[in-house]
Amino acid sequence: MYCLLWLVLMAWATWRLATRRGAATPVARPTPWPRVSILVAARNEEGNLPRCLGSLRSLEYPASLLEILVGDDASTDRTRAVAEASLAGYEGNYRVLAITDNLGRARGKANVLAHLARAATADYLLITDADIAVPPTWVAAMLAHAAPGVGTVTGLTVIAGPGLLARLQRLDWLLSLALIQVGTEAGQPLTAMGNNMLVIRPAYQATGGYEALPFSVTEDFALFKAVNAHGFGFRQLFEPAVRATSLPAASWGSLVQQRLRWLRGVAALPWHVQAGLVFFSGYWLVALGLALAGRPGLALAALALKILSSYALTVAASQRAGIARPAWWLVPAFEAYSLALTTHLSLVRLLGRRGIEWKGRTYR
Structure with missing residues (x-):
């Protein structure tokens, strides 16, 4: 049975999933196009940042309306230098910030994002990770679902990498996110992905920001819950225009550590x-x-x-x-x-x- x-x-x-029943429909994009701040928390990411920041430089969105903020979280490698070199000559605004102190209750990645959100000057905060590459359509496609009353928009993330372990992780993420998508389209606020996420500033500020939230190693889910608790809506997307690509866990041990974090x-x-x-x-x-x-x-x-x-x-x-x-x-x-x-x-x-x-x- x-x-x-x-x-x-x-x-x-x-x-x-196949019939897209319950899928969110785009709304009229804000006119004129709004300014957007992109937040990237980085700790010992010298090997990953060129790929991530290269994808941000290739966005099909006016560079004059983009602000890229990279937070260097006390890295012991060349993260800061690599970030600055990768963004050198970029037509949009960018800054690489050294994160040296804690804001309120925030720790780790949440603390970096708390600093970056304070430094951001736009009302639309797009969050991604240093091991992520986003598609050129990312900004415009995420904004297309920022309907009135919506506090967060979460995009789709897939794994890409060589080897059997990477291919199995790719299938794992695809099946897991597919089931999450079905649940979300049925009206259940299940989770958010902090490597591919749009947060509207009024929703973020309503929570008090990461510095006001209880510490969590799943800081994206903690923010998602807090935003929903303040009456804001959410959108979960499963489409190519917002499909970011993540690097896989490099070993079985790092995969286990990742899943232990997720269990929190x-x-x-x-x-x-x-x-x-x-x-x-x-x-x-x-x-x-x-x-x-x-x-x-x-x-x-x-x-x-x-x-x-x-x-x-x-x-x-x-x-x-x-x-x-x-x-x-x-x-x-x-x-x-x-x-x-x-x-x-x-x-x-x-x-x-x-x-x-x-x-x-x-x-x-």
């Missing part, structure tokens, strides 16, 4: 959303139970149906995102990857590890 319900829900999600955000989700996550992640346990109960044929059939339904969602998500669909054999490999990652994370949690390593710092 569980497997049947799971498959029905996956089929429903695939149908909604999951713990703050409403109970019914957490229940949904538990429901969707329990399929392997049910299949294992069937096998242990002496019904291996049913267990194999359940797993085959799971792989087929996941591939169908992958096809729908790829088409809507405007990317090539992953090779079919990645879906079975993804099931093994997901099981291994879930097991690893569960063991770490059971062993009572509390600290999270992030950019050379430990957070508890």
Whole structure:
């Protein structure tokens, strides 16, 4: 019964994603085009910044209306010098700020963004990360969904990189964000992505800014919740015009650390959303139970149906995102990857590890 319900829900999600039911529609763009501040927090990012800042320099938006602010968070490498060299000669306004003190309750990346938001001079704050490359259409496409009353707009982010681990992460992000998109279009405020996010200044200021929010290693979700709590709406987009590209976690260890950070955000989700996550992640346990109960044929059939339904969602998500669909054999490999990652994370949690390593710092 569980497997049947799971498959029905996956089929429903695939149908909604493919038919764009509930998707946000653009609004008339602000006239004249508004000034926009782009905030980039960077700590030890000398290798990633040229790609990120190069994409910002290629935006199809008047450079005179753009302000790029890079916050150097006490880097121990050449982050500041690389940022300044990458932006040298840019026609728009830009600054590289050294972040040396904490504002209010903010720490880490949230503290850098708090400083950058104070330094920003525009009413539209676009936030991205140093390991992200945005499309040329990014600014205009995000602004097209800044309807009256909307506080945040979140774009789509996909993974790009060589190797099997990168390809599995790409599929992981695609499937996860596809399900989030379906939930969002059904009216559920699930989450936001701080590497591809627009925040309207009145919404940001209503929260008191990052310096007024409780510290969180998932600072984007903390801000998203606070903005929603102040009565502002949200938009979640799943389209090529706002499709940013992220570099993958370079190793299994860094991937585990990333997901441990994300689990902090999951713990703050409403109970019914957490229940949904538990429901969707329990399929392997049910299949294992069937096998242990002496019904291996049913267990194999359940797993085959799971792989087929996941591939169908992958096809729908790829088409809507405007990317090539992953090779079919990645879906079975993804099931093994997901099981291994879930097991690893569960063991770490059971062993009572509390600290999270992030950019050379430990957070508890």
